[in-house]
């Protein structure tokens with residue numbers, strides 16, 4: 001069952017077209033991850049799919065009555081305002097103590113309920129944000145860089161939490177991530193965005209494809225090589241490819257690298273099926 005989809009979506013800010021020709025849908029229970037360079041429109045696409053950002057053209061469709069949990073890239077409130085984690089969970093809608101405790105416990109942060117948001121570590125705050133998104137039993141979780149600020153073991157644990165919640169609740173997950181080494185392990189489908197959908201496919205097929213090996217393949221270039229594809233290649237089955245002519249960019253340029261991850265390089269071992277044990281990737 002399709003939960004949310006867009007057809008021929010375009011978004012403009014003033015004269016600047018940030019998104020164009022986007023066709024995308026998310027079905028029940030699937031984990032779809034959007035990757036792409038800074039400024040490629042990832043957050044804008046999420047916001048358009050949520051109905052927060054108006055489309056300039058095209059259609060956005062959501063299942064009637066769809067329950068959505070959203071973790072935005074940036075908090076809309078000032079984190080330094082005095083507010084406990086528990087109280088934050090009651091914004092904007094009051095939730096019962098039992099509901100709040102269950103969500104915090106599920107995310108491994110039950111102990112911080114009465115702590116001030118400002119006193120939480122980055123990892124604790126991300127878990128509190130995720131707990132808030134779980135309130136109301138969402139059918140779709142929309143997560144904009146949910147592991148920002150986390151170290152590598154923290155990232156891996158967070159993705160495990162997302163996968164566990166999906167398994168328990170059946171919620172679909174649509175997320176933006178720069179953590180490419182775990183994206184490949186934790187996603188059903190990966191969408192590469194750069195104003196338009198450059199390519200997409202299942203990570204299993206992508207991982208085994210010669211094209212993937214060439215992109216992620218060998219040596220220290222690792223995951224960042226994803227951003228280097230100039231799209232002069234043919235993708236294997238399961239990896240769709242769009243708009244070749246418009247996608248001759250070189251994502252390896254410094255301004256294309258993720259802001260918090262620009263210096264990261266990953267060895268091939270981090271991608272070759274060992275999962276995300278933390279032994280593969282290293283920081284340059």
Ligand SMILES: Nc1ncnc2c1ncn2[C@@H]1O[C@H](COP(=O)(O)OP(=O)(O)OP(=O)(O)O)[C@@H](O)[C@H]1O
Nearest residue numbers: 013014018036037038039040041042043044045073
């Ligand atoms: N409200 C806005 N008004 C004008 N321009 C905007 C607005 N929101 C986003 N943009 C522009 O749209 C482009 C895409 O921004 P967006 O935040 O969607 O990219 P992103 O891929 O999520 O980037 P990042 O990886 O840095 O978070 C950027 O050039 C940004 O400056």
